[in-house]
Amino acid sequence: MKIKVSDIGEAGLHIKTLRKPEWLINIPELASEVRDTHLSSNINFDLRLTKVLREISVRGNIWFAIETPCARCLNPVDLIISPEVKLILSPEHVTNDDYGDIDYETYNGDEIDLGGYLREFIAISLPIKALCREECKGLCHYCGVNLNLEDCSCKDDWVDPRFAVLRNLKI
Ligand SMILES: [Zn+2]
Numbered sequence: 001m002k003i004k005v006s007d008i009g010e011a012g013l014h015i016k017t018l019r020k021p022e023w024l025i026n027i028p029e030l031a032s033e034v035r036d037t038h039l040s041s042n043i044n045f046d047l048r049l050t051k052v053l054r055e056i057s058v059r060g061n062i063w064f065a066i067e068t069p070c071a072r073c074l075n076p077v078d079l080i081i082s083p084e085v086k087l088i089l090s091p092e093h094v095t096n097d098d099y100g101d102i103d104y105e106t107y108n109g110d111e112i113d114l115g116g117y118l119r120e121f122i123a124i125s126l127p128i129k130a131l132c133r134e135e136c137k138g139l140c141h142y143c144g145v146n147l148n149l150e151d152c153s154c155k156d157d158w159v160d161p162r163f164a165v166l167r168n169l170k171i
């Protein structure tokens with residue numbers, strides 16, 4: 001996603017665009033529908049670029065959906081993910097660490113490629129795990145039934161495998 005610095009006028013530059021899942025070349029497995037966790041929408045961008053002297057501020061949102069298995073019951077969960085973009089780009093010679101939670105990067109010349117930065121915002125916005133709902137009961141560890149849908153009697157007659165041998169012991 002290349003931007004010409006000279007295209008950012010007085011009023012700034014509004015970028016509203018989308019990319020296919022394959023655009024995410026830093027996490028290619030997310031584009032594959034055969035994977036448990038994959039993108040289930042295009043990646044939508046709504047960004048505003050403004051320029052003060054040579055410093056460029058990029059703000060806005062990314063929006064996309066992923067499908068991922070519930071960490072407890074493995075049913076597919078649809079999640080909408082919408083990371084906020086806060087980025088400042090400056091010509092290389094300027095350094096300033098005092099930007100708080102805003103990402104501060106450098107650029108050279110008249111062209112900036114936002115792709116790498118935006119892919120990074122997406123990568124860090126991905127959840128480590130998802131639940132279909134907070135109170136999901138998950139799968140029975142012993143028989144594998146989905147405890148949200150049915151009960152099983154495993155807990156009642158469950159015997160610690162270390163003692164199972166005693167069950168059949170004839171004394
Ligand atoms: Zn679940």
Ligand SMILES: [Zn+2]
Nearest residue numbers: 140143152154
């Ligand atoms: Zn069970």
